[in-house]
Structure formats: structure tokens, C-alpha cells
Amino acid sequence: MPAPPQLQQALSTALLELGLDPNEPKVRLSRPATSGHGDWSSNAALVCAKRLGVPPREVANQIASKVEALQPAHLKSVEVAGAGFVNFYLFDSWLHEELQQILVQGEEGYARTDLSKGERVQIEFVSANPTGPLHVGNGWWGAYGDSLARIMERCGFDVTREYYVNDTGGQIRRLGESLLKRKAGQQVGEDGYQGSYVAELAAQYRGPDDTMEAGRWAAGRILENIRSTLSRLNIVFDEWFSQASIEESGAVQETIDLLDKRGLVYEEDGAIWLRSAALGDSRDRVLIKSNGDPTYLAGDIAYHRNKFLIRGFDRVIDVFGADHHGQVPSLLAGVQALGVDPGRLEIRLGQMVSLAEGKMSKRQGNFVSLDSLIDDLGPDAVRLLSLMSSIDQATTLDLDLVRKQSMENPVYYIQYAHARISSIQRFAQAMGVERVSLDKVDLSLLTEEAELRLIRVLIKLPEVVIEACSDREPHKVTTWVRELAGTFHSFYHDLRVVGGDVPAEITQARLWLVEGVRIGLFIGLHLLGVSAPSSM
């Protein structure tokens, strides 16, 4: 939340009068961590003191008295503290006004901003090969991509969610081989897909004994399952983009022609190479193998040409697993070779998710599928669990522990807060207490510390969403939602809303307060893709 405009204005004026630049990048008006340091605090004196050759506390004193003289709205007192911080204490009226605004804006409007500058963004994520069920890591990075999309949408971006389907080449052949071997009752080799799902598919396969045909059929079936698994997690894609379609449309050849025209390809050892070493990669890369097949990279560059130059996305965010880290420099080089500013392509790497029980491998089929984890914990818990920490953090899941905790999972803690508020609202109605309209309620009756604390947390949301968006870190929303839920539970314990001997006007003010909290929880949970139940 930005500081009250009058306070910002007064501070700027004060700084200017002292010959200081209010737009100095390191100068901040921010909320201190502890309430003992005021509602807002400026570090201007610390930043500027050296240049002035005056002790910081002295500068701070001058700033303090100038701001005080300007008497900005809501300002109660100013103090100089620590090494030279100027701390501002505001009247509660500031918080009451903020709450009022939140209630006016509601679920739709609150914490909605426009950072987009009109950008169309594509986020490509999951994109797991259709050769087996999704694993837990796909769910982790999938929740990340989808929540990032939701957050960016709330910040005004036009977002397309896309899944790149790897439905071509050696994998499909290998899948087809595995299927046919299973069907014929033979052993699947070491380099085949050994999971039991292959046997299940083999039993259903009615097509000819053609490797590619069987492979494509199986991939199609698997993709259907992937789609339904993802939808259990509230992940829905706008576009499923087929790699085969890129190859069959001749787009790969067109792309290579384009690169050739730019003088960035050459032939050697019967293969076609990209001069990627000249574009930041550690070496040159093969685009067309000596057997005439395009490499994965060639298809990927053609795909990114489609993203940037055909469909015209302003910005593309690719979410990959860290095991694909090696292909990043090549892809960036390829994009640059197309003449696209590589700054328009962001690649976020999700660190690996593993199980305490041991390593997972899709080929060997001994992994815990995302589906079974969802069966185990429920979709909300899986989604929230995956959005608790940064994707830069490698995760080791201890299933026993997670299962044991699932009844005391953070997800219930948060949802319970939302359900409790709904319950209060139901109770009020049952008692015949109707909420008066917003222009009739006197929010200034909210003076208890537990009430004010709640508003202080609630008003952080817009800034949290903005930060989560620009840092591409959805888990910041999770952190905030947990804090709000905790603050609410504490409030709930301390103060009654309806009934008891609470005066009617206070009940009204508190009903609106908890509605504000409900709005915050609802928005936060929605951005995380977690449901907000009205009862539990």
C-alpha cells in the first residue's frame, strides 16, 4: 500500500526545501517492521547526510519539523529515531479510510492495478512429454505458472497460458514400441517406458502394429489424462501447441531459411549448425541432424519464432524444470538469432521436487504421480503446498509427514479463516442483524488494537500482488494470506462481532471489517488457485 498521498507530498516538499532530491532512488517511505517505529518511516536523512556533511540525526530533525509544520492529513506525530530515521505516526482515521476504500473496491477491484503497459504475455508451463502421467514436480511448476498467470492478469496483463506438446520424434516412437511390446506380452527394454500405465493402454489399443501410430495413439490418451489431472488443480490452458504441427507445417525449414539469410547457419559433417557460440552459447548447436531430422532445438526455435514473430507476443515466460537448464543458452541464442530482443524471453527454472522415499523416474515407472498425491491430500492442499516456497527452492517431500500434517495443513488454517467469517455473516443474518449500507456505517468505531492490526495487514495486499507480479514470485501471496489468516484468528478470539453485549454500532463496524478481511482472503486464495469455502 502506498503511503497516504498527503504525507508523501509533505515529505517531498520538506526535502525540496532542504535542497534534497525526493526522487533519490535510495530514499524510501516505507512501513517499519515493528510498530514501535511508527506507521511510516523515511530513511532520507541517512541517505543524504553524507553529501550534506551534516550528521544524519540533525538532517532528520530538520525533515521532521518541516513535515510537522505542513500538517498533512492523518499525521499524529513525528519522531527521529535510531541512526536518523524519521518516523511518522498516523491517527487511526488513516486506517478507517483505507478500509473504506477496500470495501468500495470489493473482490473485483481491490488489489487490481495495471503494470502491463499494454503487454501481451504468453506463459508456457508444464509442457511435460505425453509419455506418462504427470509427476509431482509438474504439479509444483504448474501451480507456479498458473498462479503467476492469475497474478499478472490482476496486474493488467493480457496472458495466454500455453502447453507445448512434445508429440514428435524419438519419444513417441519409443512409447509406441513399449506399447506394442506390452501388447505382444514381451518385456519392455531398459530404454522403453516400463510403467504400468503402458500395460493398461496396451490392453485398450485396437490399432495396427505400427510403432508411430501406436505411439501417437498412446500419447493422445496420456494427454487427455494430463489435461484432467491439471484441471483438478484448477489449471486450465488456453492453448495446447503441438510440436508435430510445427514440423509438419514447414515452419522449421522456414525458420532455418530465416537464420540462413542472416548468415547464422552453416553445414558441417552432413549436419546444419547454428552459430550459437557467437550469441552467448558455449558452442554451436546442430539444427538438422545428418540423417535429415530436425533437432529438438530447431523445433524450439521455430516454436519461439511462432510465439514472437507470428503471434506477436510482447513477452514470453517459459517455465521449465531445472533439468532443462542446459538448453537455456541455446534457446536464448536462437531467439536472438531470429532478431528478437532476448530480453523479451524470460526463462524461469523450477528446482527439482523429489520424494524423501527416493528418486523418481518416468521410464522406470517408479514415481509418485501427481494424481495420487491429489487423491492423498486433496487439490487445495497440493496447490497451496507447492506455492508456499520459491520455485528456486528445491523441495524434498516427505509424504508421511505431509499426510500427517494434512489435517493441520496451512491450507486449512487459511480456509478456516474464510469459513469463520462466512459463519459470522450467516449468524448475523440468523439473528436478524442486517449489515447497514457502507455509507451508513461508522468505521471510526474500530479502535481496538486487534481491529487495527487487521486493517494494517489487509492494506498490504496491493503491494504484495505488485511485488509477486514483478518478481514473478507467487509464493509472496501465500505468505501474505497466511499472515492475514493468523491475524484474523487472533482477532476472532479476542473480540466478538455479533451478540454478547456488543453494541449495535460496533457490530456494524466489525461486520464490515470482517467483510474486508474476507475480500482479502478471497482475492489471495483466488490468485493461488485455492478454493475459499464458506463452511468447513
Next chain:
RNA sequence: GCCCCCGUAGCUCAGUGGAUAGAGCAACUGCCUUCUAAGCAGAUGGUCGCAGGUUCGAAUCCUGCCGGGGGCGCCA
């Protein structure tokens, strides 16, 4: 060898330039005749991997080292 990520309480993780470092789980003590105890309150628990550097100020930025994970294909 080179590249990326991580190292914070017993465990899982927040905090990434501000003033006494936070939460959940585990362990301890209290709180339900009152709007949902899936909750609340209190106490316990930390050389922020190590060593330098930058800064008025570093868990946060820079360098080196140690430890863990991932990657360096005419595989995808």
C-alpha cells in the same frame, strides 16, 4: 572443469539493503455454558554455511572457499 539454484530454529520454509531475524510442524504450559478449538495465548528454541569486501547500515549486494541439488548430446 564450467554454468544455474540452494545453505536461516530439531524439521519444512518465509524474510533479499534498514532499527531487537519470523511462521508452520515437533516438544512444554494454559484457554471451549458465548459468532466454527481445523482456533487462541504464553514460554522454549538461531555463530542467518565459513572468510573477506562494499555501505551510515548486510541474512539480503560483491569475491573466494566449503556443503547439497540440477545441468553441460547430431536425446527430448
